[in-house]
Amino acid sequence: MTLQMTIAAPFRNMGRNRLKKSEIVFYLAIDRHWMNREQAEKVISMADAEGLIRKEGDYFSIPEEFSKIDIPLGYKPSSEIFEKKDPVESLAAAIAEKNGIEINAVISEMNALMEDEFDGNLLPEAAIVILAREYGVGFEEYLDELKKSIGKID
Known part of the structure; x- marks a missing residue:
């Protein structure tokens, strides 16, 4: 804001x-x-x-x-205002806030999802969207930034 x-x-x-x-x-x-x-x-x-x-x-x-x-x-x-915000962190913060949990718990759950469920073959951007869906948090406003951050991968 x-x-x-x-x-x-x-x-x-x-x-x-x-x-x-x-x-x-x-x-x-x-x-x-x-x-x-x-x-x-x-x-x-x-x-x-x-x-x-x-x-x-x-x-x-x-x-x-x-x-x-x-x-x-x-x-x-x-x-x-000059700091670029990470869309993964922003969505994780939204999940944490809406569900009354710590952001560290959301990040830990995201990491576990990437490693345990997908054997490390899932990007953080996709994992956080999956968690947002599970927790019932809207993620549409973050999609463009998430897509841009994925595009930076070589």
Whole structure:
């Protein structure tokens, strides 16, 4: 949610639906002093890659639902917005949260499934989806990222 809040902030503060890249960078780096210019440009690139922002010619816009995000008074993004989140860990955390168990237990169960049931012939991405189904946790929102992470395997 932090990246969503960070990218929504300039639009909300300026009360506009469309902003130029330079206006977003100015807001993040110069007006708010949240980061330097390179980091502000990286935030825009990350938001674009995750589909949180759309480019329309020289302008960027955010989805309508982002304009309703509550940005707390005194909000300042942490450095964790620059960290790429592992989709396997994210889905494991969702399973753990929904079922009231520790994430380590979910990871252990995933590892046991990969080794015991499939003799090490199952990728973590597939194993976590199997566990999500067993625990009744929706995994559809994670599928694109899981597929991308599988594509990185040589």
